[in-house]
Amino acid sequence: MILSVMYRGSWRHAQSLQEKLLLVSQIFEADESDQATNDPYPPREIFELSITDGPGGKGWSPDNGLTVGVNRSTGYGGLAWCVTGNNPNKGGVYDHVWVSDNPEPPAFDPRVVSESYYPHYHDPASTFPIDRIRAAVEEFCRTDNGSRPESITWITGNMNGMRSDREYPDDTVEGSFV
Template sequence: MATKTRTVVTALFGKDRRFASDMIGVRELIRDGLGQERIRGVCFYVWDRPHDMSTDDRPGHQLRVNVDESAAWGAINFVEEGEGGGVWDTHNPEPPANVPTVWFDATTPTPFERSAVLPIDAIHDAVAEFCRTGRRPECLQWQGARWF
């Protein structure tokens, strides 16, 4: 009989790391991650243990999300290391003319491309899917990324 491995979602809010391994905790991490715009966004990791940011021991993937909460838009950058990996941003094939600037990293300042910005509901669904699967979400479209 196979034993199910527990997964842990790690969310990096700047220098503050938070962890969750149950549905309620994961929902709180997602809510907090999408609740306000952050200078460098929020990075999510899904693994069999908390990700401690060690360079020699890491899960091999990262989902970075940032939002413009006042306009209810956001964007995601996904990095997958190893064979078959790459770097992608969300893709909006028809961004409206008035889509807000969503920052990949506001300190540099580096915005996401307009074509990466999606309504917050789509961003929420994708982050929730990632937290369940640990894989690049399939509920939306992706494009090659400029930044990682």
């Protein structure tokens, strides 16, 4: 199986477990000096992963996806996971979008972006320290089947990071949750 990662506007691929973990390391330990931003909490990054039997690319649609948002300056990240209708698994966890669920969330808003194309942010209760997020991403690579990582807790939600157990005001798109 192949890990395909959309990161900073380009696809990257890895096949062996060693290559997958190296790619994850490169992403989590990337040099952030080349990122220009006016955000008071730079840098915010997001990357999208899938495990498939072929490499992703333009016009390609995977049947599973793990979206990872990190804010290195606050030290937190968040996850969203889902499968598409093309996935052979049905029912249970496969019928929903899931966002990470921290039972002991930070007391502040770590401003973890949840979408690459629009400024949505994860609810603080959906964020974990980056080392926990990285461990879940590495688990995603080790299972090698696109399944939702089990090393963290999850709650149903949306790919934009919003949780199903909360109601959000209309201004949460660019605002803080706290």
